[in-house]
Amino acid sequence: MTSIDRLVRDLNLVRKQSPLVHNITNYVAMNNSANALLAVGASPVMAHSTDEAAEMAGIASSLVINIGTLDAGWVSAMLIAGKTALERQIPVIFDPVGAGATAYRSQVCTQIIEECKPSIIRGNASEIIALFNAGAKTKGVDSTNASEDALNPAKALARESGSTVVVSGETDYITDGITVETVKNGNPMMARVTGMGCTASAIVGAFAAVNPNRLEAATHAMFVMGIAGETAAGYSKGNGTLQVNFLDMLFNLDEEIIRKQIRL
Amino acid sequence: MTSIDRLVRDLNLVRKQSPLVHNITNYVAMNNSANALLAVGASPVMAHSTDEAAEMAGIASSLVINIGTLDAGWVSAMLIAGKTALERQIPVIFDPVGAGATAYRSQVCTQIIEECKPSIIRGNASEIIALFNAGAKTKGVDSTNASEDALNPAKALARESGSTVVVSGETDYITDGITVETVKNGNPMMARVTGMGCTASAIVGAFAAVNPNRLEAATHAMFVMGIAGETAAGYSKGNGTLQVNFLDMLFNLDEEIIRKQIRL
Amino acid sequence: MTSIDRLVRDLNLVRKQSPLVHNITNYVAMNNSANALLAVGASPVMAHSTDEAAEMAGIASSLVINIGTLDAGWVSAMLIAGKTALERQIPVIFDPVGAGATAYRSQVCTQIIEECKPSIIRGNASEIIALFNAGAKTKGVDSTNASEDALNPAKALARESGSTVVVSGETDYITDGITVETVKNGNPMMARVTGMGCTASAIVGAFAAVNPNRLEAATHAMFVMGIAGETAAGYSKGNGTLQVNFLDMLFNLDEEIIRKQIRL
Numbered sequence: 167m168t169s170i171d172r173l174v175r176d177l178n179l180v181r182k183q184s185p186l187v188h189n190i191t192n193y194v195a196m197n198n199s200a201n202a203l204l205a206v207g208a209s210p211v212m213a214h215s216t217d218e219a220a221e222m223a224g225i226a227s228s229l230v231i232n233i234g235t236l237d238a239g240w241v242s243a244m245l246i247a248g249k250t251a252l253e254r255q256i257p258v259i260f261d262p263v264g265a266g267a268t269a270y271r272s273q274v275c276t277q278i279i280e281e282c283k284p285s286i287i288r289g290n291a292s293e294i295i296a297l298f299n300a301g302a303k304t305k306g307v308d309s310t311n312a313s314e315d316a317l318n319p320a321k322a323l324a325r326e327s328g329s330t331v332v333v334s335g336e337t338d339y340i341t342d343g344i345t346v347e348t349v350k351n352g353n354p355m356m357a358r359v360t361g362m363g364c365t366a367s368a369i370v371g372a373f374a375a376v377n378p379n380r381l382e383a384a385t386h387a388m389f390v391m392g393i394a395g396e397t398a399a400g401y402s403k404g405n406g407t408l409q410v411n412f413l414d415m416l417f418n419l420d421e422e423i424i425r426k427q428i429r430l
Numbered sequence: 431m432t433s434i435d436r437l438v439r440d441l442n443l444v445r446k447q448s449p450l451v452h453n454i455t456n457y458v459a460m461n462n463s464a465n466a467l468l469a470v471g472a473s474p475v476m477a478h479s480t481d482e483a484a485e486m487a488g489i490a491s492s493l494v495i496n497i498g499t500l501d502a503g504w505v506s507a508m509l510i511a512g513k514t515a516l517e518r519q520i521p522v523i524f525d526p527v528g529a530g531a532t533a534y535r536s537q538v539c540t541q542i543i544e545e546c547k548p549s550i551i552r553g554n555a556s557e558i559i560a561l562f563n564a565g566a567k568t569k570g571v572d573s574t575n576a577s578e579d580a581l582n583p584a585k586a587l588a589r590e591s592g593s594t595v596v597v598s599g600e601t602d603y604i605t606d607g608i609t610v611e612t613v614k615n616g617n618p619m620m621a622r623v624t625g626m627g628c629t630a631s632a633i634v635g636a637f638a639a640v641n642p643n644r645l646e647a648a649t650h651a652m653f654v655m656g657i658a659g660e661t662a663a664g665y666s667k668g669n670g671t672l673q674v675n676f677l678d679m680l681f682n683l684d685e686e687i688i689r690k691q692i693r694l
Numbered sequence: 695m696t697s698i699d700r701l702v703r704d705l706n707l708v709r710k711q712s713p714l715v716h717n718i719t720n721y722v723a724m725n726n727s728a729n730a731l732l733a734v735g736a737s738p739v740m741a742h743s744t745d746e747a748a749e750m751a752g753i754a755s756s757l758v759i760n761i762g763t764l765d766a767g768w769v770s771a772m773l774i775a776g777k778t779a780l781e782r783q784i785p786v787i788f789d790p791v792g793a794g795a796t797a798y799r800s801q802v803c804t805q806i807i808e809e810c811k812p813s814i815i816r817g818n819a820s821e822i823i824a825l826f827n828a829g830a831k832t833k834g835v836d837s838t839n840a841s842e843d844a845l846n847p848a849k850a851l852a853r854e855s856g857s858t859v860v861v862s863g864e865t866d867y868i869t870d871g872i873t874v875e876t877v878k879n880g881n882p883m884m885a886r887v888t889g890m891g892c893t894a895s896a897i898v899g900a901f902a903a904v905n906p907n908r909l910e911a912a913t914h915a916m917f918v919m920g921i922a923g924e925t926a927a928g929y930s931k932g933n934g935t936l937q938v939n940f941l942d943m944l945f946n947l948d949e950e951i952i953r954k955q956i957r958l
């Protein structure tokens with residue numbers, strides 16, 4: 167099978183299996199992430215209580231942990247769910263939003279990576295650099311680095327942590343520490359839609375639920391994000407319509423659109 | 431008055447009285463629920479602090495409790511507000527999101543139904559079956575049952591709890607345990623918009639605030655949801671535009687559209 | 695420079711500097727506020743943990759505190775961040791959502807104003823009247839007063855608190871207690887989009903970050919809100935499309951549109 171065939175196969179698997187993706191994510195991106203998962207064919211659940219985190223992770227096909235609006239109670243639930251997922255060997259996707267912006271975020275990132283051993287880490291360039299280099303400072307949650315600056319840090323982080331690492335940006339890089347895949351689809355306007363990166367992590371969760379090859383699953387998810395976002399941006403006048411049109415494109419994405427739009 | 435006349439009367443009452451609907455609901459659906467209440471003419475307030483739950487329920491015309499993203503602190507506020515509403519004899523609408531998915535959700539559902547005695551319970555088929563049969567397992571928050579499977583459980587639940595029970599699905603069933611009303615308007619794409627069921631519960635809250643006949647209020651609300659959703663789906667390309675167009679349709683809904691679109 | 699020139703200058707400064715605006719805001723409006731800040735060119739961050747509130751406010755260019763869905767934990771973080779901002783002399787914008795609706799909200803408002811000394815307070819007429827007159831009762835979070843009713847209370851509140859006060863409504867009033875600026879742009883449909891006032895406060899945060907003249911910064915922000923909202927309402931069929939089109943208009947706002955649409 168060619169690479170496009172495998173991408174289409176995974177998209178169809180998501181639609182057929184409708185995997186339950188357990189998200190412990192931030193308030194800003196919850197609605198978009200849930201809608202994106204529904205659009206692509208998965209079944210999202212958002213649940214953050216320590217009273218049910220283990221049980222919910224126990225019935226899910228993958229777990230997405232996103233620290234965008236973290237606090238102590240939520241971090242407890244993330245760790246409970248993450249350890250349950252690790253025991254069950256379902257994929258854990260970790261989105262280190264704002265890593266490096268505050269000491270607290272950096273400390274929580276270290277703890278989650280150590281204790282939950284995420285299968286896949288997805289962040290922007292500044293976040294991945296901050297994870298690799300605890301001394302790096304980021305400005306809030308938007309990247310101030312180009313994605314290529316983070317390629318070597320991403321490879322090193324992947325080797326150290328054992329996670330597949332995704333750097334989102336103009337070009338997305340996906341690496342297990344040795345192999346590097348690139349995704350060039352996308353549009354700069356996507357960075358102006360809040361939570362678009364968080365949504366990418368959620369979609370990675372859907373693909374990781376149906377394909378045990380992490381590098382491939384993450385790459386397929388980033389192609390789906392890039393193709394849907396780039397195509398939707400083509401007829402969107404701003405970040406308002408882009409958010410909406412992006413969901414519609416995910417909803418309607420099929421082999422024909424993929425073959426037409428993919429940039430290899 | 432015919433049934434359509436009473437539906438139009440209630441819609442006009444919501445717009446005229448603009449009842450204050452107090453929502454203690456989930457993070458995913460808050461924005462949509464608030465916009466839907468504003469679109470239909472009601473005045474939404476979201477407030478979950480135990481420091482004000484009683485006082486806010488004390489000035490509201492109805493209370494909507496939704497456990498989508500529950501945790502212990504929020505459940506405390508739900509119980510405080512619910513008991514205040516019960517004392518004041520304003521309607522309590524309960525949305526048992528994900529009932530049956532975890533033991534915690536099932537336990538909280540039992541407690542809310544016992545202590546707050548909701549006037550109306552609205553859920554999907556899997557949730558209503560889970561409420562009726564504590565042993566039933568649901569998968570996350572999306573229904574895996576057809577709505578007709580839940581009709582008998584809904585009737586039994588209504589008789590046991592004293593609540594009017596709404597089962598959302600391809601056909602909506604509304605029952606007080608004896609009479610069963612059905613609403614056939616709607617579109618399958620609505621299930622792909624996150625929080626659409628939660629929004630239905632909020633709209634039920636608006637109609638219950640202006641009509642003391644619970645069976646009628648809930649039926650009118652489900653017709654409004656179904657007609658707006660079905661009409662909007664007719665010109666929406668995916669779940670992104672549907673979410674937006676649905677709000678516009680609620681905003682513009684009037685007697686003419688209702689008479690043209692209603693399926694009796 | 696004329697007033698329009700200074701407005702355009704500030705808009706361009708926001709886009710050039712992309713100031714980091716730290717928001718501790720409500721669940722309903724978070725997504726919209728973040729998207730509006732991104733649309734206008736600022737960089738939003740939402741962070742409410744007491745474990746990082748001081749550090750995040752320490753790297754921000756302005757702080758927006760909004761009590762829409764307050765609870766005790768969040769109020770602690772608001773006070774920590776607010777005091778940090780005060781020490782650093784970065785602008786604090788305070789949005790007293792639902793002030794007067796419950797005793798708890800009124801008490802928290804008093805505490806925030808006293809301890810954080812906000813540079814700018816923005817609310818609807820009912821909220822500003824409630825802040826001025828602790829005895830006034832509001833109904834939920836929607837205004838039941840016309841904005842002109844709040845003009846004298848706003849002036850008195852500005853003089854007492856030392857804050858610039860913005861009253862949103864059909865006409866917006868912006869006052870430091872002596873001078874009063876008015877903004878007549880806008881459209882009534884904006885009040886039917888949930889969180890539109892909260893978004894205004896966030897945009898005030900962006901302009902206050904680039905212009906130390908509070909009266910001018912707040913006035914410019916309200917013009918930007920009014921022009922984008924009014925223009926978008928012109929081609930929106932309801933509150934669903936208005937929310938989306940409003941973001942697009944903010945995204946595309948430029949000198950030409952401002953000169954064409956501004957009502958002086």
